[in-house]
Amino acid sequence: MTHVLVIEDDPVTSREIEAALHDHGFEVTLVDNGRDGLLSAVGDTFDIIVLDRMLPGALDGLGMLTALRASGITTPVLILSALSALDERVRGLRAGGDDYLTKPFEFIELTARLDALSRRRSPTAEASRDSRIRVGNLDIDLLRRSVRRGERKIDLLPREYALLEYLAQHAGQVVTRTMLFEAVWNYSYDERTNVIDVHIGRLRHKIDGQGDAPMLHTVRGAGYVLRSPE
Amino acid sequence: MFSVPLSEIPRTISFRTALMFLALFGCSFLALFGYIYWQTTGYLITEVDSALHREADRQNALQPELRRQELLKHTAQDTEGRLPNTLFDAQNRPIAGAMQALPAFRKYDRPAEFMWDKPNGHERPVRFLVHPLDDGTTLVTAQDIRDIREFDELLINALISGGLLLLLVGLAGAIALGYSARRRLDMLSRSIKKIVEGDLGGRLPTRGNYDDIDRIATVVNGMLDALERLMSEVKGVCDDIAHDLRTPLTRLIAGLERAQRRSLTENEYAGAIDTAIEDAKGLMQTFRALLRISEIEGSARRSHFTPVDLNTISADAVELFEPLAEERGMTLAFTPCSSAATVLGDAQLLFDATCNLLDNAIKFSPDDSKVEVTVLADASHCSISIRDHGPGIPESEREAVFRRLYRSESSRNTPGNGLGLSMVSAVARLHDMTLKVDDAQPGCRVDLIGNAQRA
Numbered sequence: 046m047t048h049v050l051v052i053e054d055d056p057v058t059s060r061e062i063e064a065a066l067h068d069h070g071f072e073v074t075l076v077d078n079g080r081d082g083l084l085s086a087v088g089d090t091f092d093i094i095v096l097d098r099m100l101p102g103a104l105d106g107l108g109m110l111t112a113l114r115a116s117g118i119t120t121p122v123l124i125l126s127a128l129s130a131l132d133e134r135v136r137g138l139r140a141g142g143d144d145y146l147t148k149p150f151e152f153i154e155l156t157a158r159l160d161a162l163s164r165r166r167s168p169t170a171e172a173s174r175d176s177r178i179r180v181g182n183l184d185i186d187l188l189r190r191s192v193r194r195g196e197r198k199i200d201l202l203p204r205e206y207a208l209l210e211y212l213a214q215h216a217g218q219v220v221t222r223t224m225l226f227e228a229v230w231n232y233s234y235d236e237r238t239n240v241i242d243v244h245i246g247r248l249r250h251k252i253d254g255q256g257d258a259p260m261l262h263t264v265r266g267a268g269y270v271l272r273s274p275e
Numbered sequence: 276m277f278s279v280p281l282s283e284i285p286r287t288i289s290f291r292t293a294l295m296f297l298a299l300f301g302c303s304f305l306a307l308f309g310y311i312y313w314q315t316t317g318y319l320i321t322e323v324d325s326a327l328h329r330e331a332d333r334q335n336a337l338q339p340e341l342r343r344q345e346l347l348k349h350t351a352q353d354t355e356g357r358l359p360n361t362l363f364d365a366q367n368r369p370i371a372g373a374m375q376a377l378p379a380f381r382k383y384d385r386p387a388e389f390m391w392d393k394p395n396g397h398e399r400p401v402r403f404l405v406h407p408l409d410d411g412t413t414l415v416t417a418q419d420i421r422d423i424r425e426f427d428e429l430l431i432n433a434l435i436s437g438g439l440l441l442l443l444v445g446l447a448g449a450i451a452l453g454y455s456a457r458r459r460l461d462m463l464s465r466s467i468k469k470i471v472e473g474d475l476g477g478r479l480p481t482r483g484n485y486d487d488i489d490r491i492a493t494v495v496n497g498m499l500d501a502l503e504r505l506m507s508e509v510k511g512v513c514d515d516i517a518h519d520l521r522t523p524l525t526r527l528i529a530g531l532e533r534a535q536r537r538s539l540t541e542n543e544y545a546g547a548i549d550t551a552i553e554d555a556k557g558l559m560q561t562f563r564a565l566l567r568i569s570e571i572e573g574s575a576r577r578s579h580f581t582p583v584d585l586n587t588i589s590a591d592a593v594e595l596f597e598p599l600a601e602e603r604g605m606t607l608a609f610t611p612c613s614s615a616a617t618v619l620g621d622a623q624l625l626f627d628a629t630c631n632l633l634d635n636a637i638k639f640s641p642d643d644s645k646v647e648v649t650v651l652a653d654a655s656h657c658s659i660s661i662r663d664h665g666p667g668i669p670e671s672e673r674e675a676v677f678r679r680l681y682r683s684e685s686s687r688n689t690p691g692n693g694l695g696l697s698m699v700s701a702v703a704r705l706h707d708m709t710l711k712v713d714d715a716q717p718g719c720r721v722d723l724i725g726n727a728q729r730a
Contacts, residue, residue, distance in 0.1 A: 240596060
């Protein structure tokens with residue numbers, strides 16, 4: 046079971062996070078300040094750390110993260126912050142964070158991102174370093190950037206290919222629009238109507254459109270998931 | 276009219292300045308008048324003295340007997356005693372002349388003054404000169420100087436009355452000045468108090484003569500204009516927020532209450548919860564967008580700016596919206612600039628702003644129309660221009676569309692939270708860019724113009 050350390054000083058938020066992560070099937074440990082957070086992170090083995098950027102006491106979020114990385118702990122860290130400014134994000138990632146989520150956020154967004162982070166660490170992630178990803182009968186050649194479904198060759202535009210590659214790397218996991226946008230367009234997402242849906246719609250039309258069993262599903266209120274039809 | 280308590284007047288700057296000038300003027304008046312007085316009286320006395328010397332010299336040259344005769348004759352003629360020249364013998368007894376006794380003197384041939392008791396009882400100031408003659412007698416030449424004394428007095432009186440008049444007029448002027456300054460300031464402070472109490476439409480009174488106070492008042496009025504505009508904007512935002520959030524909240528609550536009231540199947544409950552979550556998420560999105568705009572407006576992010584090519588930004592945005600346009604049969608025509616259009620800025624924010632503009636252009640255009648995105652650059656400016664063939668924005672709404680949560684009547688039914696253009700305008704302000712909305716006839720043309728960054 047994935048074990049998550051949540052370092053958050055606001056009791057209401059941390060309880061909500063705990064409940065949401067529990068429902069998602071994560072084991073959660075709560076800590077409410079940077080010092081205890083650092084001690085727990087060093088002393089115990091966690092799969093992921095959720096870190097609030099603003100923490101009371103001498104050790105704030107970024108300070109704790111820097112100390113953590115300095116002591117050689119590479120556990121993935123997702124930073125929660127009320128500051129959405131781009132340079133804040135950059136600072137957070139530079140300090141050693143693996144992902145950055147701005148408050149207020151939806152819990153589905155948090156769990157999807159934690160899934161992605163834990164996946165990044167799991168051994169299956171090594172597979173994605175291969176030159177090939179297979180999901181069901183969908184075959185993606187990462188070197189030649191070519192896609193086949195069964196015998197059928199699928200022609201994709203560069204952006205469609207990037208979308209599919211990201212979805213395939215996280216096959217079976219819910220991927221939110223925000224994550225897709227950040228990964229594929231390299232901009233952070235700004236609640237933009239249904240633009241991504243249209244891109245996904247096109248991609249779906251190309252891979253599922255020829256009477257094959259659907260693989261690219263919309264998860265209501267969350268995002269998308271690429272799943273092998275079985 | 277408003278009255279000013281007299282005790283307040285001495286505190287005004289005008290009064291004090293006037294008083295200071297009055298003192299300065301009084302000093303120079305005294306100096307000038309004193310000089311004139313000194314010069315005039317000095318001159319008159321010198322004239323008298325030289326006349327006395329001349330007479331003494333003349334008498335000295337005469338034979339003693341002739342001298343006596345002449346003095347007797349002179350005394351007989353000079354009944355007024357204006358020139359009471361008198362000759363005394365060696366024992367200081369009067370021989371000839373009007374005086375009965377030799378006046379007290381310190382030195383021969385040195386003019387002096389004494390009060391002469393005239394034989395008729397009158398007392399007169401007399402200036403005299405005592406001159407010893409060769410035959411042992413003493414000659415006193417003298418002149419009545421009452422006229423000169425009277426002239427002196429006249430001068431002094433004129434000085435005093437003139438000075439008093441000056442003082443009075445000056446004081447009255449100072450009080451008048453202080454009073455009017457005080458009254459004007461009172462009017463200003465009354466106006467300011469009214470404004471502070473909430474009458475934001477109030478302005479400071481001006482006289483139109485561009486004096487110091489007028490100029491200050493004009494500046495303050497300009498400040499008040501800006502303040503009023505900001506206040507009305509804030510109020511507008513609050514009203515809009517209340518109005519715009521009330522509708523979805525009402526819908527949310529109504530849906531939940533409906534679910535609570537009716538006994539529903541499990542599926543219907545799930546549906547109601549889904550709808551409620553969607554509504555709540557919509558609200559959350561609106562709040563997030565509001566927070567983001569505040570953050571952009573409040574940030575001093577210019578220090579993190581890097582050179583950004585508007586060609587790249589626009590190309591990315593166009594690429595993102597291409598499928599959306601295509602879905603509605605629209606053409607998205609992108610014309611990049613042949614040279615780099617580099618500005619100093621935040622790529623993410625510029626991208627967001629461009630996306631917002633593009634999103635609007637597509638949203639408000641009819642199906643099968645054309646949206647053009649053009650990047651232009653010259654030596655000093657770079658711009659992104661987005662032109663659609665939609666209904667355009669009426670002249671009267673071109674300011675309002677940048678207000679937070681503003682939705683024009685015609686757009687109430689299109690999805691959106693009325694924050695897109697506010698966000699664009701906040702980004703433009705942060706980048707010192709000009710945001711221009713024009714009528715493209717047909718359609719609308721929005722230009723985002725920034726200063727070019729030299730490579």
